[in-house]
Amino acid sequence: xxxxxxxxxxxxxxxxxxxxxxxxxxxxxxxxxxxxxxxxxxxxxxxxxxxxxxxxxxxxxxxxxxxxxxxxxxxxxxxxxxxxxxxxxxxxxxxxxxxxxxxxxxxxxxxxxxxxxxxxxxxxxxxxxxxxxxxxxxxxxxxxxxxxxxxxxxxxxxxxxxxxxxxxxxxxxxxxxxxxxxxxxxxxxxxxxxxxxxxxxxxxxxxxxxxxxxxxxxxxxxxxxxxxxxxxxxxxxxxxxxxxxxxxxxxxxxxxxxxxxxxxxxxxxxxxxxxxxxxxxxxxxxxxxxxxxxxxxxxxxxxxxxxxxxxxxxxxxxxxxxxxxxxxxxxxxxxxxxxxxxxxxxxxxxxxxxxxxxxxxxxxxxxxxxxxxxxxxxxxxxxxxxxxxxxxxxxxxxxxxxxxxxxxxxxxxxxxxxxxxxxxxxxxxxxxxxxxxxxxxxxxxxxxxxxxxxxxxxxxxxxxxxxxxxxxxxxxxxxxxxxxxxxxxxxxxxxxxxxxxxxxxxxxxxxxxxxxxxxxxxxxx
Numbered sequence: 001x002x003x004x005x006x007x008x009x010x011x012x013x014x015x016x017x018x019x020x021x022x023x024x025x026x027x028x029x030x031x032x033x034x035x036x037x038x039x040x041x042x043x044x045x046x047x048x049x050x051x052x053x054x055x056x057x058x059x060x061x062x063x064x065x066x067x068x069x070x071x072x073x074x075x076x077x078x079x080x081x082x083x084x085x086x087x088x089x090x091x092x093x094x095x096x097x098x099x100x101x102x103x104x105x106x107x108x109x110x111x112x113x114x115x116x117x118x119x120x121x122x123x124x125x126x127x128x129x130x131x132x133x134x135x136x137x138x139x140x141x142x143x144x145x146x147x148x149x150x151x152x153x154x155x156x157x158x159x160x161x162x163x164x165x166x167x168x169x170x171x172x173x174x175x176x177x178x179x180x181x182x183x184x185x186x187x188x189x190x191x192x193x194x195x196x197x198x199x200x201x202x203x204x205x206x207x208x209x210x211x212x213x214x215x216x217x218x219x220x221x222x223x224x225x226x227x228x229x230x231x232x233x234x235x236x237x238x239x240x241x242x243x244x245x246x247x248x249x250x251x252x253x254x255x256x257x258x259x260x261x262x263x264x265x266x267x268x269x270x271x272x273x274x275x276x277x278x279x280x281x282x283x284x285x286x287x288x289x290x291x292x293x294x295x296x297x298x299x300x301x302x303x304x305x306x307x308x309x310x311x312x313x314x315x316x317x318x319x320x321x322x323x324x325x326x327x328x329x330x331x332x333x334x335x336x337x338x339x340x341x342x343x344x345x346x347x348x349x350x351x352x353x354x355x356x357x358x359x360x361x362x363x364x365x366x367x368x369x370x371x372x373x374x375x376x377x378x379x380x381x382x383x384x385x386x387x388x389x390x391x392x393x394x395x396x397x398x399x400x401x402x403x404x405x406x407x408x409x410x411x412x413x414x415x416x417x418x419x420x421x422x423x424x425x426x427x428x429x430x431x432x433x434x435x436x437x438x439x440x441x442x443x444x445x446x447x448x449x450x451x452x453x454x455x456x457x458x459x460x461x462x463x464x465x466x467x468x469x470x471x472x473x474x475x476x477x478x479x480x481x482x483x484x485x486x487x488x489x490x491x492x493x494x495x496x497x498x499x500x501x502x503x504x505x506x507x508x509x510x511x512x513x514x515x516x517x518x519x520x521x522x523x524x525x
Contacts, residue, residue: 003277003453004220004513010292012219013226014299016273020217021226023272024210025233027173027265032237032377033244033258034180034203036359038145038475039373040241041251042138044125046116048073049086049109060090070094074106084109084132108132119369122250128189137189139475142360144193148200149207150468156205157461158328161454165213166274172205173266180259184252199259204468208460215448216277216456217295220511224391227445228384235384235437238359239377242370281453281516285313330455331462336522340450341459343505345466347400350499351443353470353477354407355436357492358429360475372426379430383438395510396446397503403439404500407432411493415486436496449509453516470495 004012051072054060060068071090073081088105115126124130130137152172160168179198186192211230218226241258248254273295279288289310296305332338359376387399410432417425451459480487507524515521 002513003280003516006292007217007219009304010295010301011299013222014295014301016295016298017214017217017222017226019298020273021214021229023268024214024230026261026268027206028210028230028233029237029240030176030258030261030265031203031207032234033241033261034145034176034199035149035356036238036241036373037255037258038138038142039360039369040120040245040249041124041254042130042141043120043123043369044131044135044138045119045123047083047113047125047131048081049084050111050114051086053111054090057090059092067095074104082106083113086110120245120249120251122252124189124192124251127251130189136479139479141193141196142475143472145196145200146356146468146472148197149204150200150465150472152201152204153208153461153464153468154328155201155461157208157464158458160205160209160212160461161278161456161458164274165209165216165278166269166272168205169209169213169272170266170269172202172209173262173269175199175202176206177202177259177262177266180262181256184255184259200468204464208464211444212448212456212460213272213275215445216275216453216514217273220513221392223449224445225388227448228388228391228441231384231437231441231444232381235377235380237377238380239374242373242377245373246370277453277514280313285310288313328458328462330518331459334518334522336524337455337518340506340521341462343502344447344450344459344463347499347502347506348443348447348463348467349470350495350502351404351407351436351439351470352467353474354404354411354492354496354499355433355440356471356474357477357488357495358411358433358436361429361478375426375430376433379434380437383434384441387438387441391442391445392510395508396442396449397506397508400439400442400446401500401503403435403442404496404503406435407439408493408496408500410435411489411496415489415493419485439500446506446509449512449514450506450521451515452518452521453514455518 010016048069049072051068054068054072060071063071069081071087071092071094073086076082085106086109088107091104109132112129113131117126120126124141125138128134128137152175156168156172159171176199179195179202183192183195183199186195211227214226214230215223244257245254248257273291274287276288276291276295279285279291289308292308292313293302293305296302330337331341383403390399410428414425414428414432417428419425447460447463448456474492477491478488480491515524
């Protein structure tokens with residue numbers, strides 16, 4: 001008997017599985033809070049040089065606030081005040097003659113900056129003056145966080161295959177909570193960067209382990225529904241983040257509030273089941289039998305378990321050698337596993353880079369950042385509902401390929417739309433994000449079906465590692481707008497296009513049993 005047959009007998013998606021998905025909703029809600037938090041905590045408000053050094057001049061003091069700015073700060077080509085330069089001395093003649101200010105002597109800001117706090121009361125930029133020549137440090141914070149996510153995916157994914165889903169999920173909760181609250185208490189930029197790295201490290205474990213744990217408790221027919229139902233947490237959390245940031249617009253309090261759902265999640269952890277599929281694959285039939293009995297009781301299938309003994313589970317043991325320890329090297333040891341890992345990893349890199357290229361750019365389209373975040377979150381819901389009805393009808397491959405190619409098209413169209421058409425650019429970006437999220441949702445399910453049980457978390461961790469590498473690269477790609485404003489969008493469009501084409505090389509897994517061993521993958525056509 002295959003494990004999927006056993007799970008079907010216990011009702012592959014009943015109250016037991018539904019309760020599991022709901023308990024996963026709380027920790028998964030914080031994922032968009034943490035992953036997209038940089039949109040708000042690293043927001044750079046309008047700013048100009050602090051001109052208080054001129055206050056001692058007799059002619060300067062009687063001037064109004066507006067007049068002080070006119071004589072102290074040069075005007076840029078777009079008629080806005082310069083953010084990084086000031087006149088070496090007040091130019092009082094500008095009050096009478098608005099001549100060209102480019103020829104006048106200027107210098108970099110000498111006494112800090114004055115910030116517009118109407119959007120965010122406090123951000124990293126206002127806290128540590130991460131503007132002008134230090135502006136790129138705002139981008140590096142996102143990169144540092146996602147480097148933590150990248151390494152967390154590899155390490156926690158591997159440890160999850162070795163020590164179990166439930167154990168490593170608790171470790172992920174604790175790491176994220178400790179370093180998340182530590183981020184809010186940081187006293188300098190270096191300390192904050194370290195805290196964000198390890199917050200990303202723990203968040204990665206929550207992301208991949210929760211998906212695998214729920215997928216391994218679902219039967220063949222309900223796997224796609226479970227995956228999409230879980231992904232709704234991301235969309236809801238992404239939408240709520242905009243409202244949360246609007247209400248809590250101080251970066252320290254915002255980080256603390258975004259991390260706090262992990263406290264009830266840790267309490268709920270005690271009632272979570274371990275993956276019976278993982279337990280059986282490691283020869284731990286007694287605890288597997290315990291959780292299967294709990295599943296049978298919750299789903300009202302107790303009669304079936306009365307006829308099943310713990311030793312009977314040995315007949316569906318899925319490991320060739322129970323004493324063997326699997327590692328990341330097994331992902332590339334055999335031909336089909338090597339091919340699968342190379343293609344799937346490249347797809348994860350491309351889709352993650354393009355998705356976060358849109359998601360981490362809420363201020364780049366000229367619309368209020370809170371509204372943009374809300375639009376981005378809400379736009380994902382119809383895409384996921386569409387996938388819910390099409391995954392079983394047209395398969396995983398078509399859904400994912402189509403989503404990626406349409407994402408590439410939307411990103412390319414945004415390159416051609418003039419910058420003064422802010423509403424149109426935001427709408428096209430939201431549509432692109434919708435297709436990208438649909439492809440990302442399918443990819444989580446698709447990957448869990450491609451890898452065997454004995455290496456599923458390792459495979460997931462490896463792919464997530466490469467995906468987070470793509471995410472870490474996306475803020476750096478965004479810096480290419482200094483060369484040409486449309487270059488980052490063009491780069492993200494190309495990445496989505498290549499990922500979509502590579503998806504066509506993967507096998508279809510619709511209505512197929514989950515592979516249990518490496519041999520199952522090698523024999524798959």
